[in-house]
Structures are given as C-alpha cells and as structure tokens.
Amino acid sequence: MNANVRVPQFAGQECDTSNWDAGNCPVRDVINQISGKWSTLLLQALAQRPYRFGELRRLVPDISQRMLTQTLRELQRDGYIDREVFPTKPPSVEYRMTDLGRSLFLPLSQVLSWAEDNHGAIKAARVRFDASA
Amino acid sequence: MNANVRVPQFAGQECDTSNWDAGNCPVRDVINQISGKWSTLLLQALAQRPYRFGELRRLVPDISQRMLTQTLRELQRDGYIDREVFPTKPPSVEYRMTDLGRSLFLPLSQVLSWAEDNHGAIKAARVRFDASA
DNA sequence: ATTTGTTGCTCTCAAAAAGAGACTAGGGCT
DNA sequence: AGCCCTAGTCTCTTTTTGAGAGCAACAAAT
Numbered sequence: 001m002n003a004n005v006r007v008p009q010f011a012g013q014e015c016d017t018s019n020w021d022a023g024n025c026p027v028r029d030v031i032n033q034i035s036g037k038w039s040t041l042l043l044q045a046l047a048q049r050p051y052r053f054g055e056l057r058r059l060v061p062d063i064s065q066r067m068l069t070q071t072l073r074e075l076q077r078d079g080y081i082d083r084e085v086f087p088t089k090p091p092s093v094e095y096r097m098t099d100l101g102r103s104l105f106l107p108l109s110q111v112l113s114w115a116e117d118n119h120g121a122i123k124a125a126r127v128r129f130d131a132s133a
Numbered sequence: 134m135n136a137n138v139r140v141p142q143f144a145g146q147e148c149d150t151s152n153w154d155a156g157n158c159p160v161r162d163v164i165n166q167i168s169g170k171w172s173t174l175l176l177q178a179l180a181q182r183p184y185r186f187g188e189l190r191r192l193v194p195d196i197s198q199r200m201l202t203q204t205l206r207e208l209q210r211d212g213y214i215d216r217e218v219f220p221t222k223p224p225s226v227e228y229r230m231t232d233l234g235r236s237l238f239l240p241l242s243q244v245l246s247w248a249e250d251n252h253g254a255i256k257a258a259r260v261r262f263d264a265s266a
Numbered sequence: 267a268t269t270t271g272t273t274g275c276t277c278t279c280a281a282a283a284a285g286a287g288a289c290t291a292g293g294g295c296t
Numbered sequence: 297a298g299c300c301c302t303a304g305t306c307t308c309t310t311t312t313t314g315a316g317a318g319c320a321a322c323a324a325a326t
Contacts, residue, residue, distance in 0.1 A: 020192055020193055020194070021193075021194050021195055026248060026249050026252035027173075027177070027245050029252060029256075030248035030252055031174075031244075031245070031248055035169070035173065036168070037165065037313085039168075041153070041160075041161065052273090053274055053275080054273070054274075057274095059153060060153055060154075061153070061154050064313080064314055064316085065274080065275070065276090065316090066277090066314075066315085066316095068275095069276080076262065077262040078255050078258055078259060079254065079257075079258025079259075079262075085274095089321070089323080090272055090273030090274075090323090091274070092273065092274080093274060093275090100255075103247070103251070104244075104247060106247075107240065107244045107246070108244055110243060111164075111241055111244060112160050112164070113240070114236070114237060114239075114241075115159060115163035115164055116159050116160055116163075118163070118233065118237070119159035119162060121212065122162075122163055122212060123162075125210065125211055125233065126210055129210040130210070170284085185302090186302080186303055186304080187301090187303075190303095195285095197286065197287090198287095198303080198305090199284080199285075199286090199287095199305085199306095200285075202303080202305085203284095218303095222301095222302085223292070223293070223302030223303075224303070225302065225303080226303065226304090
C-alpha cells in the first residue's frame with residue numbers, strides 16, 4: 001500500500017505521497033531546517049542587514065548563546081547566510097545573507113506578513129477553542 | 134538600550150525591534166506554531182482534501198500517534214483545521230482545512246515550492262560546508 | 267597594577283519536548 | 297472465543313533546548 005500513489009497537491013502541483021517519509025522528501029528536508037524555533041527570526045533579522053553575533057543576541061533577547069551559535073551554523077551550512085571573521089581585538093564576526101537566503105526570504109516574508117495580518121483571527125480562534133474545550 | 138528602535142524590515146515594511154521578544158511579537162506567536170516539525174506537512178496534506186486520523190498516519194509514516202494527535206489539536210486550536218467526529222462504529226474522525234487555513238496555505242505553498250526548486254542548491258551548500266569544516 | 271569589560275564562542279547540567287510502544291473501548295468478522 | 301478496526305491516552309526513554317559558567321586575549325578604567 002501507499003506505493004506511487006500520486007495525489008493532487010497545492011494549486012496545480014502534484015506530489016508523490018510515497019515520498020512523504022523523511023529523507024526522500026525535498027520539502028521536509030528543507031523545511032525541517034528553517035522551521036526551527038529561531039531560524040525564521042534570524043533570517044528576518046539578517047534580511048535587513050548584516051549583523052554581528054552580539055547584535056543578534058541583543059536583538060533577540062531570549063535566545064541562548066548556545067542556540068544562537070547552533071542556529072547560525074545550520075543556516076550557514078544550508079547556504080542561507082555567510083560568516084565572516086574580522087581579525088580585530090577581540091575578534092568580531094559578521095553574519096550576512098547570501099543570494100540563496102534572499103531568494104528564500106521572498107516567499108518566506110509573505111508568510112510573515114500573513115502572520116502579522118491574521119494574528120487577531122488566530123488569537124480569536126484560540127479563545128473559542130479554549131472556551132469550548 | 135534596544136528601546137523603540139524602528140529598523141527597516143522586509144520589503145517596504147517596518148518592525149519594532151523592541152517587540153522581538155516572544156509574547157509581544159505577532160510573527161513569533163504565529164510562526165512558532167506552524168513551524169513545528171509536523172505542522173506544515175499536515176497542512177500540506179489537508180490542503181489537498183480532508184483526511185481521517187488513520188489516513189494521515191499512513192500518509193506520514195514516521196509520525197507517532199502522540200505527535201499526530203498533538204499537532205492536529207494545535208492546528209485546530211489556531212483555527213487552521215476543523216475536526217468532525219462521525220458516530221460510526223468504530224467512530225471515525227475527519228480533519229479538514231478551514232478558510233483561515235487555506236488563506237495561510239497560499240503564501241506557505243510558495244515557500245514549499247521554493248524548497249522543492251532549491252533543494253539541490255541546499256544539498257550542494259551542505260556538501261561544501263561539511264568539506265571545509 | 268589590578269580589576270573590569272568586551273568579543274564569540276564551548277562545556278556542563280537541568281528541564282522540556284519528542285519518539286516508541288503498550289493499553290483502552292465498543293463493536294464487526296470469522 | 298479470538299482478532300481486528302477506530303482514535304486516541306498513558307508511560308517510559310531518548311533527544312532537544314535552556315541556563316549559566318568558563319575561556320582567551322586584549323583595552324580601558326581605577
């Protein structure tokens with residue numbers, strides 16, 4: 001079962017349902033990285049302008065150094081951002097978005113805009129749900 | 134420091150950087166939910182057509198029952214999907230997307246398309262990164 | 267001269283989240 | 297009677313995340 005069944009996908013696309021297990025599925029491979037708790041936030045910041053490590057830390061007050069380092073490494077590994085070390089004393093490190101990162105941020109920013117526009121509707125839905133449950 | 138500084142945001146928008154801590158920030162409030170490991174995947178499935186619990190389980194082979202239940206509840210709570218119980222024996226439950234969910238899926242599907250289109254570039258970036266590190 | 271602060275991390279330990287799998291209930295099928 | 301189906305919940309283990317200390321090398325303040 002579940003073998004090579006092609007089902008209609010979002011607007012005019014198809015998707016092989018047998019590919020929905022991780023490893024085969026490109027969408028899952030990509031999304032799993034950028035769907036980290038801090039990834040979109042950092043991409044949003046670095047879409048504005050390059051930032052240094054400490055600046056990002058101050059910009060996102062409730063991220064731990066550990067997660068900031070780790071998330072930046074992952075974004076760098078996937079090619080969304082570049083890391084440049086300046087031999088100052090103490091050495092400073094600058095993170096900046098790559099072309100690939102910017103091309104991702106085009107559709108991604110649409111989702112962020114949607115989130116801003118529909119935040120009210122979502123909060124209302126939560127209130128309804130919590131009242132009925 | 135960091136008080137009420139308005140910095141340019143993605144394409145023609147502004148964002149109050151003092152609002153980047155969780156709770157204040159609408160974007161983080163919304164994104165943190167849909168950026169769960171399984172959320173986008175389930176939204177993608179339910180954007181096609183309604184599905185029953187067991188169908189989703191078979192469609193996404195490596196999700197645990199626990200996480201399937203939990204993720205569906207969260208999506209339902211935020212108003213993206215509806216849950217309907219049919220009094221058959223054994224009882225069956227159908228999940229279907231709401232209008233709010235569909236309106237979210239419009240921009241979201243653009244990101245998914247991007248992921249599919251750029252999977253190759255990302256895999257290549259990973260290889261480069263792993264080779265240099 | 268000693269203390270303090272700055273940089274961008276890494277390391278350890280505790281807490282939270284996720285995954286694996288057993289168990290439930292009420293009926294249908296053999 | 298025994299087994300399977302449904303959509304879960306409950307418990308236990310493993311993974312992920314968070315909080316915070318430590319580090320190395322130098323500058324500025326005291």
